[in-house]
Amino acid sequence: MQATEEIWINGEFVPWGQARTHVLAHTLHYGAGAFEGVRAYRTAEGTAIFRLDAHLDRLFYSAASIRMPMRFGRDALRAASVGLVRRNRLEEGYLRPIAFFGYGVMCVSPEQAPVDVVIACWPWGAYLPHEMVDLKISRYPRIPPDATVADAKLTGNYLNGILAVNEIRGTKYHEVLLLDVGGHVAEGSGENVFFVMGGQLHTPRLGAILPGITRATVMRIARDEGIGVVERDIRPEEAFGADEAFFTGTAAEVTPIRSIDDRVIGGGEVGPVTRRLRKLYLDVVHGAEPRYREFLTPVE
Numbered sequence: 001m002q003a004t005e006e007i008w009i010n011g012e013f014v015p016w017g018q019a020r021t022h023v024l025a026h027t028l029h030y031g032a033g034a035f036e037g038v039r040a041y042r043t044a045e046g047t048a049i050f051r052l053d054a055h056l057d058r059l060f061y062s063a064a065s066i067r068m069p070m071r072f073g074r075d076a077l078r079a080a081s082v083g084l085v086r087r088n089r090l091e092e093g094y095l096r097p098i099a100f101f102g103y104g105v106m107c108v109s110p111e112q113a114p115v116d117v118v119i120a121c122w123p124w125g126a127y128l129p130h131e132m133v134d135l136k137i138s139r140y141p142r143i144p145p146d147a148t149v150a151d152a153k154l155t156g157n158y159l160n161g162i163l164a165v166n167e168i169r170g171t172k173y174h175e176v177l178l179l180d181v182g183g184h185v186a187e188g189s190g191e192n193v194f195f196v197m198g199g200q201l202h203t204p205r206l207g208a209i210l211p212g213i214t215r216a217t218v219m220r221i222a223r224d225e226g227i228g229v230v231e232r233d234i235r236p237e238e239a240f241g242a243d244e245a246f247f248t249g250t251a252a253e254v255t256p257i258r259s260i261d262d263r264v265i266g267g268g269e270v271g272p273v274t275r276r277l278r279k280l281y282l283d284v285v286h287g288a289e290p291r292y293r294e295f296l297t298p299v300e
């Protein structure tokens, strides 16, 4: 991780090295934190944060799902994000807002715990630094929607993904694919998944997955391009027979999938639909597609 100069904590910009919390902070022990992963990109008119409002919407949804009172409103967090990227002179990179229960009480209920809100940013390149990725289906199912708030971006939910990626350590696989408890394809540990079948996109319906902002962006771009999108239950055997497959995520952007459980998808190369959508997505985030300007929050 590459440090920048400052981190925003509870309304103040603090030097990176002094951005500390207490070891008895509630969220460190019980895993109830709401967070986001956001990217900023270089555009022709300077750096812009991509889909900041959609990320803030999801952050407030995640916080509300654990009855966490947010100390700061949307305008304050938008201004803090923009100010932080500018003060750190970050041209391109990643932002990590997080709201967590801090120090003061030690019991499961966070009711009496204070809430701390932090935003950090730093330069960050490709999350899955491979031209294509090979996936292993995890033996851990994706947390069922009713067991926690599975569609919120909560720190504790990531234990599910950590267990899954621990299984592929030291193997040739680059990432995992989790199925839902019904055995349908759900998502990666930090990505949503799409399959190209007969020229259309097929992707798991909402329910057992994180409603990805990149997923929504790619669906919008595809439909605008006249490519149909179907959200449905997808069995792994159907996925193996897809013409193409790719992951989406803020960090992963659009990452083509080569194989799942050693079954090569399509011809094992980046397919034409994936290639086209990946290029369009990268054009959109870099401000080269005027139709999607509304997605960009300039920092200057």
Ligand code: PMP
Residues within 6 Å of the ligand: 037, 153, 187, 188, 189, 190, 191, 192, 209, 210, 211, 212, 213, 214, 215, 248, 249, 250, 251
């Ligand atoms: N699923 C999971 C489990 C994730 O952690 C992420 C990354 N936030 C995604 C999907 C993709 O979501 P987004 O496109 O909003 O980054």
